[in-house]
Amino acid sequence: MTAIVTDVAQRATAGRIFLALLRRDINVARRELPYFLLRTTLQPLLFIVVFGLLLPRMGYVGSAYKAALLPGVLAVSLAFSSVQSVALPMVADFGWTREIEDRLLAPISIELIALEKIVAGVLQGLIAALFVLPIARLIMGPIDGLTATHFALVLFIVLLGATAFSVLGLLMGSLVSPQQIGLMFSVIVAPMIFFGCAYYPWQNLSVFPFMKYAVLINPLVYVAEGMRGVLTPGMPHMDLRAVSAALIIIIAIFWTLGMRSFSKRAMG
Amino acid sequence: MIQLKGLTKRYGTFTAVDAINLEVPHGQLFGFLGPNGAGKTTTIGICTTRVLPTSGTAIIEGADVRTQSTLVRQRIGVVPQRPNPDSSLNVRENLVFHAAYFGIARSIANSRARALLEKLGIAERSEAKVMQLSGGQQQRLMIARALIHEPRVIFLDEPTVGLDPQARLDLWTILRDLHSQGRTIVMTTHHMEEADKLCDRLAIVDQGKLLAIDTPEALKARAPGGTMIELVLDGSGEVLMRDIRAVPGVSSAEAKSEHGSNSVRVYSDRGGEVIAALVTIATAHARAIRDIHLAPPSLETLFISLTGRQLT
Ligand SMILES: Nc1ncnc2c1ncn2[C@@H]1O[C@H](COP(=O)(O)OP(=O)(O)OP(=O)(O)O)[C@@H](O)[C@H]1O
Ligand SMILES: [Mg+2]
Numbered sequence: 001m002t003a004i005v006t007d008v009a010q011r012a013t014a015g016r017i018f019l020a021l022l023r024r025d026i027n028v029a030r031r032e033l034p035y036f037l038l039r040t041t042l043q044p045l046l047f048i049v050v051f052g053l054l055l056p057r058m059g060y061v062g063s064a065y066k067a068a069l070l071p072g073v074l075a076v077s078l079a080f081s082s083v084q085s086v087a088l089p090m091v092a093d094f095g096w097t098r099e100i101e102d103r104l105l106a107p108i109s110i111e112l113i114a115l116e117k118i119v120a121g122v123l124q125g126l127i128a129a130l131f132v133l134p135i136a137r138l139i140m141g142p143i144d145g146l147t148a149t150h151f152a153l154v155l156f157i158v159l160l161g162a163t164a165f166s167v168l169g170l171l172m173g174s175l176v177s178p179q180q181i182g183l184m185f186s187v188i189v190a191p192m193i194f195f196g197c198a199y200y201p202w203q204n205l206s207v208f209p210f211m212k213y214a215v216l217i218n219p220l221v222y223v224a225e226g227m228r229g230v231l232t233p234g235m236p237h238m239d240l241r242a243v244s245a246a247l248i249i250i251i252a253i254f255w256t257l258g259m260r261s262f263s264k265r266a267m268g
Numbered sequence: 269m270i271q272l273k274g275l276t277k278r279y280g281t282f283t284a285v286d287a288i289n290l291e292v293p294h295g296q297l298f299g300f301l302g303p304n305g306a307g308k309t310t311t312i313g314i315c316t317t318r319v320l321p322t323s324g325t326a327i328i329e330g331a332d333v334r335t336q337s338t339l340v341r342q343r344i345g346v347v348p349q350r351p352n353p354d355s356s357l358n359v360r361e362n363l364v365f366h367a368a369y370f371g372i373a374r375s376i377a378n379s380r381a382r383a384l385l386e387k388l389g390i391a392e393r394s395e396a397k398v399m400q401l402s403g404g405q406q407q408r409l410m411i412a413r414a415l416i417h418e419p420r421v422i423f424l425d426e427p428t429v430g431l432d433p434q435a436r437l438d439l440w441t442i443l444r445d446l447h448s449q450g451r452t453i454v455m456t457t458h459h460m461e462e463a464d465k466l467c468d469r470l471a472i473v474d475q476g477k478l479l480a481i482d483t484p485e486a487l488k489a490r491a492p493g494g495t496m497i498e499l500v501l502d503g504s505g506e507v508l509m510r511d512i513r514a515v516p517g518v519s520s521a522e523a524k525s526e527h528g529s530n531s532v533r534v535y536s537d538r539g540g541e542v543i544a545a546l547v548t549i550a551t552a553h554a555r556a557i558r559d560i561h562l563a564p565p566s567l568e569t570l571f572i573s574l575t576g577r578q579l580t
Contacts, residue, residue, distance in 0.1 A: 013371040020368035028356040098352040102362075102413065104318065106369035107342035267320050
């Protein structure tokens with residue numbers, strides 16, 4: 001009887017502790033918000049200026065391209081702010097500061113500590129995407145076929161995409177050493193962006209059949225295609241069921257691997 | 269209550285903690301005394317659920333560190349050997365957030381944080397960034413952080429390293445206070461006087477092994493024959509040994525040569541009286557004496573005889 005009572009009391013506090021951990025990350029993120037936005041959204045916004053404003057005006061690309069570009073750029077902002085906000089502090093924590101130690105001493109399971117990092121990463125991804133959307137729309141002007149009528153669907157895809165990349169952040173952050181972090185971003189992240197179907201719909205890769213199937217290992221493809229499916233459904237895009245299934249599988253794989261390496265690094 | 273049974277930690281083939289058995293009853297102030305690399309931090313790491321043991325068990329307040337780590341963490345406070353404050357938060361927030369990680373309401377956490385910062389003498393730094401604190405101030409913050417959730421068992425890994433003499437005495441007072449409240453305290457130290465004055469019971473460890481465990485008084489009583497006299501020489505002491513052992517009052521003697529430094533270690537039943545004879549013997553064998561170190565029977569002489577090493 002007593003055992004059951006303590007068990008219930010403990011579960012109640014696990015929720016509270018989780019929220020306290022989240023409050024800490026939100027607090028810190030709020031203070032660093034301007035730098036965070038600059039770091040994660042400047043590059044996609046510059047892309048919007050060149051490919052969504054300059055080139056269409058110069059007549060090098062048709063204005064229909066804007067409808068393919070916008071969801072892709074949102075996907076990039078979402079994905080890379082999620083992955084960075086989880087991975088960068090973790091690399092420092094495990095690399096030399098060991099600052100995460102005070103949270104690893106919290107009376108809560110290590111899975112929940114990792115999960116909290118994921119939730120914080122998803123929130124930051126959402127904020128980056130919400131920041132980019134109106135600015136991009138402002139820079140590019142009217143975009144044919146842009147719709148937000150399927151709001152629940154948009155939210156669903158956005159959450160799945162941000163989760164996939166936050167979990168990737170967990171894996172990278174616990175795997176990569178501080179010396180390798182720069183290398184990781186130029187060798188893994190940059191190709192991921194350019195071969196992530198962010199700047200062109202996947203279907204159009206039919207002109208390079210090998211590449212069309214090779215890029216399927218890139219998680220960004222599904223986020224970009226999913227965003228196209230819900231924001232500019234008139235553009236060619238993958239079936240949303242395929243997108244969701246792929247993202248869920250990716251989340252499961254990265255979570256399993258990420259949790260394994262996070263536990264390993266967390267335990268001395 | 270802390271129970272370690274056959275506790276072992278291996279890193280590859282290297283054994284950092286070697287089959288340690290010990291029990292710390294509830295409310296005791298317990299000390300680990302050992303040279304660098306003895307395995308003190310590793311042992312504390314296992315007890316605080318931060319390092320997985322290779323084999324053996326560690327039970328803290330009835331909870332197994334391996335299978336009930338959450339329960340263990342609920343009951344302990346930890347001061348790490350190297351300060352690791354959360355540098356994204358200021359001093360006060362470090363405490364208030366840490367309390368929140370233990371489910372403590374903000375109003376309670378705030379008043380406890382104020383009291384602790386006051387007690388540890390860093391109240392005027394409470395809104396400072398932690399990176400603006402000196403090393404000793406960071407160490408004090410770590411102590412405050414370990415106490416904010418009022419744990420039943422407190423682990424402190426070399427808590428007085430880096431503290432000035434006054435802060436060290438202040439910490440001793442704090443530890444005695446916590447002790448009188450009935451909390452169990454486990455600390456490591458290199459500081460003989462600290463171990464002697466503060467701890468109810470001491471474990472002497474070296475190379476992962478538990479060499480002795482008892483009250484400081486009992487350990488001192490076990491120190492080998494009387495006063496230890498160490499002569500540092502300019503050459504090997506081997507040639508002196510026969511003559512030295514024949515000096516009345518010398519209970520035992522050994523010659524040592526380490527890292528190009530030669531010395532003779534003599535235990536005397538007649539205190540420093542034998543020094544004159546030792547000097548004569550050294551001179552007779554054309555050995556110059558570089559330094560003399562004299563220590564009455566103490567934890568230090570016991571420690572040296574057990575580990576063959578000086579601690580400080
Ligand atoms: N992660 C690790 N990997 C390999 N060896 C380790 C690791 N951690 C500790 N060791 C080794 O285990 C031994 C015990 O280390 P530990 O930190 O427990 O010693 P200590 O008694 O706390 O020493 P000090 O007084 O210097 O703090 C050392 O020889 C150390 O090199
Ligand atoms: Mg240590």
